Amino acid sequence: MEKDYKNWHILKENINNKDKEIYFKEREIWFCYFGCNIGYEQDGKGNKFLRPVVIIKKINKKIFIAIPLTTKIKNLKYSYNFNFNNKENCAIIYQIKLMDKKRLLTKIGKLSNENFINIKNSLKQMF
Numbered sequence: 001m002e003k004d005y006k007n008w009h010i011l012k013e014n015i016n017n018k019d020k021e022i023y024f025k026e027r028e029i030w031f032c033y034f035g036c037n038i039g040y041e042q043d044g045k046g047n048k049f050l051r052p053v054v055i056i057k058k059i060n061k062k063i064f065i066a067i068p069l070t071t072k073i074k075n076l077k078y079s080y081n082f083n084f085n086n087k088e089n090c091a092i093i094y095q096i097k098l099m100d101k102k103r104l105l106t107k108i109g110k111l112s113n114e115n116f117i118n119i120k121n122s123l124k125q126m127f
Contacts, residue, residue: 008036008049015102022101024064027116028055029084029108032099034068042068042095053099054091054111056120066099067091067119078126082115091119093126 015033024030034044034051044051053066070090073081078094085108111119 003036003043005036007047011049018102022104024055024058024101024104024107026055026058026064027111027113029053029069029111030055030104031106031108032066033103033105042070042092048105050105052089052108053097054116054119056096056123059098062101064099064101066097067093067123068095068097078122080115080119080122082111082118084111084115085109091122093119093122096123 011033012035029052031050032044032053033049034042034053035049037043042051043049052069054069055064055066057065059065068091070092071087072090073088074090074092075081076094080091080093082089082091
């Protein structure tokens with residue numbers, strides 16, 4: 001599959017230049033500008049390179065640690081399957097990433113406390 005790095009870099013420059021105040025918290029699920037990445041790194045989808053993520057740790061007002069989500073169920077050691085908004089989802093724990101709040105587009109909802117704890121426990125096992 002051909003990667004669209006050119007359009008991603010144009011969009012990334014625009015994202016970097018935006019100056020909108022965004023407030024986020026741990027356990028929230030957001031659509032996020034995830035980008036066009038290298039090799040087996042998770043990519044965003046569509047012309048905005050979006051992917052849902054769950055915010056695992058708020059570092060400060062500007063950066064956070066996130067885990068990307070997918071609706072493709074994976075039964076891998078470092079993934080966690082769960083139901084959100086009546087849809088099966090999978091947290092791709094091994095794709096954990098530090099991100100800037102400028103990448104956040106739209107808040108989708110909030111993960112249940114039980115699922116959040118299970119994802120964090122899976123993350124701890126990975127390390």
